[in-house]
Amino acid sequence: xxxxxVAGAQYGSEGKGKVAHxxxxxxxxxxAVRVGGPNSGHTVVDENGHHVFRQLPxxxxxxxxLSVVPPGAYVxxxxxxxxxxxxxxxxxxxxxxxxxxxxxxxxxxxxxxxQLTARxxxxxxxxxxxxxxxxxxxxxxxxAKDLRSLRQYLGDTLPLMHQALSEGxxxxxxxxxxxxxxxxxxxEGDFATSRDTTAAGFLSETGxxxxxxxxxxxxxxxxPIRVAGNSGSLENETSWAALGERSGRSxxxxxxxxxxxxRVGEFEPEIVRRAxxxxxxxxxxxxxxDYVADLSAAQGVQQARRFVSEVSNALxxxxxxxxxxxxxxxxxxxxxxHST
Numbered sequence: 001x002x003x004x005x006v007a008g009a010q011y012g013s014e015g016k017g018k019v020a021h022x023x024x025x026x027x028x029x030x031x032a033v034r035v036g037g038p039n040s041g042h043t044v045v046d047e048n049g050h051h052v053f054r055q056l057p058x059x060x061x062x063x064x065x066l067s068v069v070p071p072g073a074y075v076x077x078x079x080x081x082x083x084x085x086x087x088x089x090x091x092x093x094x095x096x097x098x099x100x101x102x103x104x105x106x107x108x109x110x111x112x113x114x115q116l117t118a119r120x121x122x123x124x125x126x127x128x129x130x131x132x133x134x135x136x137x138x139x140x141x142x143x144a145k146d147l148r149s150l151r152q153y154l155g156d157t158l159p160l161m162h163q164a165l166s167e168g169x170x171x172x173x174x175x176x177x178x179x180x181x182x183x184x185x186x187x188e189g190d191f192a193t194s195r196d197t198t199a200a201g202f203l204s205e206t207g208x209x210x211x212x213x214x215x216x217x218x219x220x221x222x223x224p225i226r227v228a229g230n231s232g233s234l235e236n237e238t239s240w241a242a243l244g245e246r247s248g249r250s251x252x253x254x255x256x257x258x259x260x261x262x263r264v265g266e267f268e269p270e271i272v273r274r275a276x277x278x279x280x281x282x283x284x285x286x287x288x289x290d291y292v293a294d295l296s297a298a299q300g301v302q303q304a305r306r307f308v309s310e311v312s313n314a315l316x317x318x319x320x321x322x323x324x325x326x327x328x329x330x331x332x333x334x335x336x337x338h339s340t
Contacts, residue, residue: 002170003213005199008178009220009275011232013253013262015287015323016219017042017058020174022329023217024059027172031066031164032057035205036176036195037074037103037127041256045326051087052256055080056094057174060087066164068157071099072205074127075144084153095155098145103130120191121231123257128194158207165212175202179275180232187271191232199279218281220272221288222307225253228260236266248294269314276317286311287323289334295324301337308332 004023008014021044024030034057044051044058051061055075059065060083067089069075075096084094107126116122133141144150161171177197179185184201186192195201199216223243226234243264244251253262276284292307293300304324312319312332319332330336 002165002168002215003173003203003208004170004215004217005173005175005202005213006217006219007175007199007202007275007279007281008197009218009272009279010178010224011180011226011234011271012040012177013225013255014178014219014221015285016175017044017053018287018323018327019217019219019285020172021058021061024057024062024065024172027064027170029064029066029169030059030062031068031161031169031171032059033068033070033161033171033173033206034176035070035073035173035202037125037130038076038079039123039125039127039193039257040176042174042176043256043326050326053083054256056083056087056089057172059172059174060089060093065093067094068161068206069094069096069100069144070157070206071097072207073097073100074103074130075100075150076103076126077147077149081149091152094153095157095160096144096150096153097157098143098154100144101130101134102142102144102147103127104142107133117229117258119230121227121229123227123255125257131194161206161208171206171208171212173199173202173206173208175199179278180271185274185278187274188232215283216279216281217283217285218275218279219285219287220275222267222286222311223264223288223291224268224271225262225264227255227258227262231263234263234265235268235270238264238266240264243291246293247291248296248300251291267311269311272315276315283320284315284317285321285323285329286319286332289322290324295334295337301334304337305334308334
């Protein structure tokens with residue numbers, strides 16, 4: 001019974017959405033599950049441009065995909081409805097568990113008032129406040145079943161996913177954020193998100209069994225990022241201008257939710273090692289290798305190849321795929337880029 005879980009190895013924005021979309025393309029039929037809430041965005045680039053997802057799995061773009069929002073997820077009504085409309089999903093291609101929790105305006109206002117953005121670099125999306133209300137069990141919770149706008153999409157997702165597994169269909173769980181932001185396992189206390197961000201944590205939000213998982217895809221990036229502001233430590237922090245000089249092009253990244261410029265640092269192996277221990281991946285993907293050097297030149301390809309080898313040695317772990325653009329992957333030797 002095949003389940004793939006995609007997880008991040010650092011502090012988010014490792015390219016999990018891109019990887020999940022590519023993994024889904026390999027299968028004939030996929031049930032794609034997006035866990036978490038609207039506090040992070042996943043991007044896919046295809047022939048039709050850039051597509052940003054905050055609620056739906058990125059493989060919603062593919063016609064052979066059934067998208068699932070499981071009971072452990074957190075839903076922002078307007079964000080979800082906008083994505084449903086943008087990607088043309090109907091009830092035959094999307095199922096939302098009625099027990100998933102709604103992030104309300106009051107949740108967002110509560111996080112804004114608490115100045116979470118200034119204190120820990122939070123996106124103040126309201127997700128953490130909704131998590132807190134779920135734990136309090138005080139009768140104030142709004143669930144997906146309470147929203148008239150979502151009624152046509154509601155369904156009990158556990159038996160649906162179990163049936164898909166029985167039929168041999170692959171379930172692809174698209175995790176959010178990164179290991180270093182885990183509320184349980186991150187190393188910096190308050191500088192964390194409101195949930196666990198390991199493959200096991202993502203799986204628990206779906207209700208599926210770990211015995212059915214046969215793939216864990218761990219995604220890292222060549223230059224880890226953190227969100228803007230006081231968002232925690234970042235080893236060997238550098239600048240987008242410095243990276244731009246290496247790659248021969250202008251570079252700058254902004255967060256999907258707040259649109260603020262991200263902080264960026266040199267690759268640091270320790271957080272990725274810990275993520276490997278926690279997730280025990282069957283596949284390791286290293287994205288943003290095109291930031292290392294100009295990959296249109298043979299010398300740049302050689303520099304990138306050395307970089308990948310150094311990262312692999314530092315982790316004592318084979319790297320299975322390398323991301324060399326917003327949409328493309330090659331093997332760790334970068335053979336598809338240059339023969340030298």
